[in-house]
Amino acid sequence: PLTVQDKEHNHQVGSQRVMVEHIIREMKIFKIMAYPYRNRRKRFGLKVNLIAAIYNLEL
Template sequence: MTKEQKKYNSELNRLRIVVEHVNRRLKIFKILSDRYRNRHRRFGLKSNLIAGIYNHELTL
């Protein structure tokens, strides 16, 4: 691989690991890791609330 490709891969991996950590933290809430079996119209609201809780934890 060229130096440019290695640099691009390392930058991509840095971004990817951040996203994977966020996914892991959100999957702690079972609603996002298991099959959702409740009313589907409320799923968006509940997932937004979970994301809000996570964002609040980041600011503390």
């Protein structure tokens, strides 16, 4: 059986995980995270950062 503190901790972790999963879903809409990346690996971080910036502008 879980204590009240354990339940509260699980609730907080679950809330954060849901937010991250929603962001990953939004990034998959741009297709960079949905398929295997086949271009230069040096540019992968740049492209992910650009898409993350575009997503943050929408918020």
